[in-house]
Amino acid sequence: MIAPHWKPLQKRAVGAYLGVAVGDALGATVEFMTPREIQTAHGRHRELIGGGWLRLKPGHVTDDTTMSLALGGAILEAGRIDPVVAAHAFDGWMRSKPVDLGNTVRRGILHFRRTGEPVAPPDEQDAGNGSCMRVIPVILGCHGGEDTLLERACLHQGRVTHHNPLAEAGTWCMARLVRMAMAGEDKSRMLAGPVEALVRAWPMFRFRVRPEITHPSGFIVETLRAVFQSFFDTDTFEECLITVVNLGGDADTTGAIAGMLAGAYYGVEAIPRRWLRALHPPVAAACVDQALALIEAAPLPVTG
Numbered sequence: 020m021i022a023p024h025w026k027p028l029q030k031r032a033v034g035a036y037l038g039v040a041v042g043d044a045l046g047a048t049v050e051f052m053t054p055r056e057i058q059t060a061h062g063r064h065r066e067l068i069g070g071g072w073l074r075l076k077p078g079h080v081t082d083d084t085t086m087s088l089a090l091g092g093a094i095l096e097a098g099r100i101d102p103v104v105a106a107h108a109f110d111g112w113m114r115s116k117p118v119d120l121g122n123t124v125r126r127g128i129l130h131f132r133r134t135g136e137p138v139a140p141p142d143e144q145d146a147g148n149g150s151c152m153r154v155i156p157v158i159l160g161c162h163g164g165e166d167t168l169l170e171r172a173c174l175h176q177g178r179v180t181h182h183n184p185l186a187e188a189g190t191w192c193m194a195r196l197v198r199m200a201m202a203g204e205d206k207s208r209m210l211a212g213p214v215e216a217l218v219r220a221w222p223m224f225r226f227r228v229r230p231e232i233t234h235p236s237g238f239i240v241e242t243l244r245a246v247f248q249s250f251f252d253t254d255t256f257e258e259c260l261i262t263v264v265n266l267g268g269d270a271d272t273t274g275a276i277a278g279m280l281a282g283a284y285y286g287v288e289a290i291p292r293r294w295l296r297a298l299h300p301p302v303a304a305a306c307v308d309q310a311l312a313l314i315e316a317a318p319l320p321v322t323g
């Protein structure tokens with residue numbers, strides 16, 4: 020699955036995309052559980068064993084990965100990043116009868132079906148993590164382009180379902196962090212740049228404060244605080260992912276987002292081989308293919 024001749028950028032891009040899938044598959048087992056329930060059932064949860072409330076087969080993934088792949092496939096086919104391209108991708112994804120489907124996502128896609136409008140109505144209340152969990156294809160598709168281009172691409176794919184300032188701020192911060200990680204920047208610069216900017220604008224994202232987050236919900240603030248503390252306070256891909264999913268809560272999505280960031284930062288070779296072997300093979304192959312194709316085609320035009 021990993022080709023030794025890949026350049027560092029390719030290893031980071033593939034690491035980020037496979038990180039989404041591995042984190043999703045690892046976290047899905049313990050989604051909605053509390054840390055105490057996880058401890059009782061699994062000790063420290065650290066293997067891709069499937070199960071969970073979705074009763075997944077080992078190595079299978081959920082909406083976080085399948086929505087990313089639907090979006091990435093559509094972007095590659097269209098050769099551009101566009102709100103209508105994203106909306107059609109998510110619509111097709113919903114028709115494929117996915118194993119799970121969040122309420123905000125369902126509402127946004129139904130709005131598009133009804134109106135043809137690829138932007139959900141603004142919602143001040145519903146700052147879910149659903150637009151952040153599927154952002155990897157636009158980050159890779161904008162590689163080498165201006166920051167403003169990436170920011171627009173994040174909004175285009177996000178607003179199909181999540182039209183909320185907190186969700187947008189969190190997603191944009193994460194996109195900048197992954198971009199810096201792919202460029203080989205270190206954690207201190209990532210903290211001083213995008214994380215500091217996010218916390219200055221929205222202090223509720225501050226992490227390393229008591230009480231530390233446990234059992235993070237699908238609220239983007241709780242999700243990203245869990246991801247930040249797990250990524251910035253560990254030193255390996257494996258420890259980052261084990262730390263974040265053992266917090267429980269929306270563990271498939273905290274796992275997917277942490278996996279994306281840690282995969283970009285540490286590169287694909289840092290992902291434990293036992294996890295890559297356990298990952299559902301067609302999903303693993305699609306992540307690798309899309310990651311390589313997107314950075315090869317990048318920067319793609321952002322339209323609409």
Ligand SMILES: [Mg+2]
Binds near residue numbers: 083
């Ligand atoms: Mg999920």
